[in-house]
Amino acid sequence: RTVGRGGSFDYDKYFKGPMALFGGIEYRTPIEGLRLQLEYEGNNYRNDYAGNLKPSTRWNIGAAYRWRGFDFHLSYQRGDTLSFGITYALNMNSFRQTKFDKPPRSLVNVQPPTTMDSVDQSRLFNSLQKEGKFTANAMTLSADNNEVTIYGDQYGYRNHNEATERVGRVLASELPESVKTYRIVEHNSNVPMLETDIDADNFKSKARYEGLQPDLSETYIS
Known part of the structure; x- marks a missing residue:
């Protein structure tokens, strides 16, 4: 042609x-x-x-x-x-985006719910989104009531340590002391991408600065 x-x-x-x-x-x-x-x-x-x-x-x-x-x-x-x-x-590489985020939630003098039945799930999910930039869409409790798993999407903090600290502080103040492990599962289009397990007691102790050199990254594994 x-x-x-x-x-x-x-x-x-x-x-x-x-x-x-x-x-x-x-x-x-x-x-x-x-x-x-x-x-x-x-x-x-x-x-x-x-x-x-x-x-x-x-x-x-x-x-x-x-x-x-x-x-x-x-x-x-x-x-x-x-x-x-x-x-x-x-x-231009030295420019940084100005952020107006509030400081991570303090765990000093916090009175969490005493049982899972008294947990306000709506307030918990809302706090995770506002303070941790984490959109939670599901929460499950283990059979022995010792482990809570939160499923959702982290959309605000690229730094994993900062994101985990903010989400962990919200969970520590909104869940009862009987919960010993916080499991955070981040997914994309319902496909699990990252799982982080937080030792609740250790996390709360370091978040309250009950040690000489509190390092929150030592309280969880991913």
Whole structure:
């Protein structure tokens, strides 16, 4: 089937046209950040958008000074133009998103429910979402009432330690002392992705700073 003809490469037009000489030098002075510049330009300006300019000289001189990320430029161009400019260099990788999250929940002087029957599941799920950025959609209790498993999705904290601490503090204050293990199962589209088991008693002890060097990461495994 005929689809037409393609174009061709104009090799004969590569690197064609009149040549020009241009170049420059830069001198770094003993003054920190100060540089002096001298440039010779070869542009004839015949096809310049501003029109056919006629510079009085092809020599341009300039000075640049760097100070705390700022570059100040002063130059005299074509014998009739004085220019001044300021640029600022920054590292975008050093930017951090501003967060207004409340501090993790304190477990000092907290009175949790005494039994699982008295647990307010609606308040628990709501607190997990607000304070732990964890959307819980199911909760199960083991046959011996010692282990609670929470299923859901962590959508707010990429740092696993921070996410686990916030969720663990909510569970410790909303579940009775009889629960010895908090199991957190994170899933995506109903597929389990990560499981974290928290030793409830050890977690609460360290969260209340009942030790010399409390490290909450020692209280759970993933």
